[in-house]
Amino acid sequence: MAEKFVEDVVAEQQRIAQLIVKLKNDITQVRDSVNGKEAQITTLAGKLDVLKQVHEFYTKGSIAQPEQQEQEVQQEQPAYETEQEPQSVFTPEQQQEQQQ
Secondary structure, three states, X not given: OHHHHHHHHHHHHHHHHHHHHXXXXXXXXXXXXXXXXXXXXXXXXXXXXHHHHHHHHHHHOOOOOHHHHHHHHHHHOOOOOOOOOOOOOOOHHHHHHHHO
């Protein structure tokens, strides 16, 4: 009986050790994948910036500095009103009945 218990404990230890190794390998693969994707994002962001500058050059005839671009984007965004319109507790049908 004791021998079976010892065998089961050893088998469980081996299973857990193999699982730990597998998980470490999975982590390494994911980390490598993430690093590769981050490098790809950086490359694509650089290309996007160049394309934006080319587009701006052909549409406006000059290239704005990054600070000017940020100011233009901020100016283009509409200001949102902080006040909300009062909400009615009546359904649209009830509101029409009240108006008649």
